[in-house]
Amino acid sequence: MDSNDFADRLTASRIWRSVFRHGWSGSPLDRSLATTSNVFFHLHPVKVDRRSLRWSYTFGLGIISAILFLVLLFTGALLMFYYVPSVERAYPAMKEIQLSVPLGQFTRNMHRWAAHLMVLTVVLHMARVFYTGAYKPPREFNWVVGVFLLLLTLALSFTGYLTPWDQLAYWAITVGTNIAGYIPLLGTALKQALIGGVEVGQSSLIRFYTLHVAVLPAIMSLLIAVHLWRVRKDGGLAANERVEEE
Amino acid sequence: MTPTKTGTGKTPPPETIDNVFPRHSGKTYALAEVMPGETPMVGKGPEGTVFSYPVVLLWEVVLFLGVTLSVFLFSLFKSAPLEEIANPLVTTDPAKAPWYFLGLQEMLEHMHPLAAGVLLPGAFIAFLVAVPYVDGACAGAGRWFGSTRPLRSARRHVGWIALYGLVVMPAYIALDNAFTLRELLRGSAPQWIAQGLAPGGILVVLVLLPAVVVRLRRAPAREVVMALFTVMFVAAVVFTVSGFLFRGPGFELHWPWRMPDGYNPWDAL
Numbered sequence A: 001m002d003s004n005d006f007a008d009r010l011t012a013s014r015i016w017r018s019v020f021r022h023g024w025s026g027s028p029l030d031r032s033l034a035t036t037s038n039v040f041f042h043l044h045p046v047k048v049d050r051r052s053l054r055w056s057y058t059f060g061l062g063i064i065s066a067i068l069f070l071v072l073l074f075t076g077a078l079l080m081f082y083y084v085p086s087v088e089r090a091y092p093a094m095k096e097i098q099l100s101v102p103l104g105q106f107t108r109n110m111h112r113w114a115a116h117l118m119v120l121t122v123v124l125h126m127a128r129v130f131y132t133g134a135y136k137p138p139r140e141f142n143w144v145v146g147v148f149l150l151l152l153t154l155a156l157s158f159t160g161y162l163t164p165w166d167q168l169a170y171w172a173i174t175v176g177t178n179i180a181g182y183i184p185l186l187g188t189a190l191k192q193a194l195i196g197g198v199e200v201g202q203s204s205l206i207r208f209y210t211l212h213v214a215v216l217p218a219i220m221s222l223l224i225a226v227h228l229w230r231v232r233k234d235g236g237l238a239a240n241e242r243v244e245e246e
Numbered sequence B: 001m002t003p004t005k006t007g008t009g010k011t012p013p014p015e016t017i018d019n020v021f022p023r024h025s026g027k028t029y030a031l032a033e034v035m036p037g038e039t040p041m042v043g044k045g046p047e048g049t050v051f052s053y054p055v056v057l058l059w060e061v062v063l064f065l066g067v068t069l070s071v072f073l074f075s076l077f078k079s080a081p082l083e084e085i086a087n088p089l090v091t092t093d094p095a096k097a098p099w100y101f102l103g104l105q106e107m108l109e110h111m112h113p114l115a116a117g118v119l120l121p122g123a124f125i126a127f128l129v130a131v132p133y134v135d136g137a138c139a140g141a142g143r144w145f146g147s148t149r150p151l152r153s154a155r156r157h158v159g160w161i162a163l164y165g166l167v168v169m170p171a172y173i174a175l176d177n178a179f180t181l182r183e184l185l186r187g188s189a190p191q192w193i194a195q196g197l198a199p200g201g202i203l204v205v206l207v208l209l210p211a212v213v214v215r216l217r218r219a220p221a222r223e224v225v226m227a228l229f230t231v232m233f234v235a236a237v238v239f240t241v242s243g244f245l246f247r248g249p250g251f252e253l254h255w256p257w258r259m260p261d262g263y264n265p266w267d268a269l
C-alpha cells in the first residue's frame, strides 16, 4: 500500500468523516467544504479586506491581547497543579514552585509578565479603536463589549495579585479593596462580600482564587468569543468603511 | 387563527409566519419577499479582499510565535517578585495597589475617597460606554484621527490637547502637593467642599476645558469626544506614572532616581 492509497483510505474512513465531513481529494466540492465547514470561520469572515490587515491600522493589538490570554490560561493551569489557596500553604507553595518545581519559577514569570502585558495591550487596543473611530455604527455594541473586557482584564489581574500571599499581595489588595468601601450605601457590604469579612484573610484568599481561576476566565473566554464573532458580523474591521480623502 | 370578516372596518389579524408558510398544506413551495433594509455587509464587494484562510491564520500564527517568544525571553531574564509571607501586623512602606490602580491611589492623595475612588472613575467608565452613542456619525470611521473635517486639523488638535494634559495634570499633582488644598480650606469650608467638591471640581474643569473650547468652535461631535478621551487618557497615564514612579516611602513625592531608603518602585511589579 503506497502512501497515497493510505491517505485515500484514511480520509474515506468513518472516523475521519465523523470529524471532517469531507475528503481531501482536491475536488472542487472537497475544497470548498474544507473552508466552509471549518470552525475557524465562526470567528473569521471568509474574505477580509486588505486595508484591515494593514499593520499601521490595528498594530495587531486585539490579537496580541487574545494571544496573551491564551498564554495565561496555559501557564495558569500549570501553576494550579502546585498551588494551594490556603493561608498556611499558599506562600510555601509559591516557594516550592520557585525552588523545586522544574521550570516553576519560569512558568510563574511568564504568567506574571503576560498578565501585566495584557493590561497594557488591552488599554492600547482601546486607544487604537477609539482614535480610528472604529466604535461608530454599526460597531457601537462591540465597543461596549470591549469596555467590559477591559474591566474583566483588570479584575482578573487584581484577583490574581492576592494569590502569592506575600506582603506585596496582602497590602496591595488591602489598599485596593478599601477603595471599594467608599461606594455610597453599598460600599461596606460590597467590600465585605469581596473579601469575605472585615479584613483580608483566608476567606478573601479563597474568594479571590475562585474568581481568578474559574469565574472570571470563563466569562472572559465567552466574551472574547462574542467580541471576535461580532467583529465579523459588523462587516469586518472599520478600515473597510474608509472613504479616501481627495 | 381567528377568521377575518372583510369590509367591517375591523383591522385584519396580524401577519404571522403561518400566513407565509402555511402548515400542513402539502405545498412544496413557499412565498418569500425581498424587504428593503440594510445589513453591515451592504456595499462590501469582494474587491481588494483576500481569503482569511490561510492569510489571516498565518498572521495569527506569526503573532502567536512572536508574542510567546517575547514573553519567554523576558521571563528568562527577569523573575516575578516574591516578598516575605503576608503579615497583617507589619505594614509595608509604601503600601501600593497594583500598578494599574496607582492612578486611583494617586487621586486619593488629593481628594476624598468617594470622589477619587468611586465618582470620577465611575464617570470615566460611563463616558467610555457612552462614546459611540454621543458620536454616532459614521463619517471618519476606519481612519486614524478620522473626522468629518480635514484630517490634518483633527490630528493637530489631538496633539495640542495631549500636550495640554501633559502640562496641566502634573501641575495639578505638584501644586496640590505643595499647597494641599484640603488643608488650606480646612475650617473655612465644610468638609465636603474642602475634600470633595473643590479638588474634584478643579480636576473636572481641567478635563472639560479643551472639550468646551472645541465645542465652541463648532467642531463635530467626534472632535469633542476626541478632546475628552485624550485629556482623560493622558490624565490616567500621568496619575498612574506619578503613583508608580514618583511615590516613595510614606507615599511622598520623590524623583524616581532619588528614592530614599533604597526603595525601587520596579521591585513591586
Ligand code: HEM
Pocket: A058, A060, A061, A062, A063, A064, A065, A066, A122, A125, A126, A129, A132, A134, A135, A139, A142, A143, A144, A145, A146, A147, A148, A149, A150, A153, A224, A227, A228, A231, A236, A237, A238, A239
Ligand atoms: C480582552 C480584551 C480584548 C480582546 C482579546 C480584543 C480582541 C479584538 C480583536 C482580535 C479585534 C480585531 C482587530 C484588532 O486586532 O484590532 C478587536 C476589534 C475591536 N475591539 Fe477588541 N479586544 C479586547 C478589548 C477591547 C476593548 C477594551 C475595546 C473598547 C473599549 C474593544 C473594542 C473593539 C472594537 C470596537 C473592535 C472593532 C475594531 C475595528 O472595526 O477596527 N476591544 N478586538
